[in-house]
Amino acid sequence: AKDxxxxxxxxxxxxxxxxxxETQKEAMRQGFWKLFHYIQGKNExxxxxxMTVPVTCLLKSGCTDFxxxxxxxxxxxxxxxxxxxxxxxxxERKAAAIFVRSFGGFASPEKYAEEAEVLARVLRNRGQxxxxxxxxxxxxxxxxxxxxxxxEVWYFKK
Numbered sequence: 220a221k222d223x224x225x226x227x228x229x230x231x232x233x234x235x236x237x238x239x240x241e242t243q244k245e246a247m248r249q250g251f252w253k254l255f256h257y258i259q260g261k262n263e264x265x266x267x268x269x270m271t272v273p274v275t276c277l278l279k280s281g282c283t284d285f286x287x288x289x290x291x292x293x294x295x296x297x298x299x300x301x302x303x304x305x306x307x308x309x310x311e312r313k314a315a316a317i318f319v320r321s322f323g324g325f326a327s328p329e330k331y332a333e334e335a336e337v338l339a340r341v342l343r344n345r346g347q348x349x350x351x352x353x354x355x356x357x358x359x360x361x362x363x364x365x366x367x368x369x370x371e372v373w374y375f376k377k
Contacts, residue, residue: 222341223319223320223342224318224319225316225317225318225319225376226316227314227316227317228312228314228315228316228317229314230311230314231296231311231312232291232295232296232299232309232310232311232312233275233288233289233291233309233311233312234257234288234289234302234307234308234309235254235288235289235307235308236253236286236287236288236306237250237285237287238250238284238285238287239283239284240283241285243276243278243285244328246276246285246287247274247285247287250276250285250286251274253306253307254274254287254289254307255270257302257304257307258270258289261302261303261304261307262301262302262303263300263301263303266300268291268292268295269292270289271290271291271292272358272360273358273371274287274288274289274358275288275355275356275357275358275373276288276355276356277353277354278335278353278355278356279352279353280351280352280353315376316376317375317376318338318342318347318349318374318375318376319357319372319373320335320337320338320371321370322334322370322371323367323368323369323370324370325368326356326358326368326370330370331356334372335354335356335372338354338374339351339354348376349374349375349376349377350374350375350377354373354374356370356372356373357370357371357372357373358370
């Protein structure tokens with residue numbers, strides 16, 4: 220469809236942290252740095268790990284917790300080094316079919332919410348069953364990239 224795509228993601232490991240009781244923007248900032256320290260060697264192997272994309276943020280309806288995650292690079296999927304920060308953890312996300320809407324520019328929490336609402340409306344209008352109680356934001360660019368930026372919102376197919 221022109222407004223979204225349906226992707227199949229395989230089971231994969233992500234390094235994540237949950238930030239509670241902050242604004243989404245502040246949670247993203249705090250979460251990013253906790254995860255960045257992990258890939259810079261704050262793990263039990265003191266191993267530097269390449270930065271990957273996307274950086275995702277899980278938003279649940281009526282919840283002020285934000286789960287921020289980095290994808291674990293393919294070469295570390297089998298045995299990612301364990302975090303030494305108790306707020307950081309490795310999680311395995313099961314294979315899933317995900318509805319994705321892409322957009323450009325610098326994504327604010329408001330822009331992500333607006334794009335998620337557009338995607339939800341399109342999916343409902345097309346009779347596509349999806350989990351409406353949560354969605355992910357996905358950012359693909361460094362804050363220093365000024366042009367041709369790529370952002371996404373994800374809803375999981377039911």
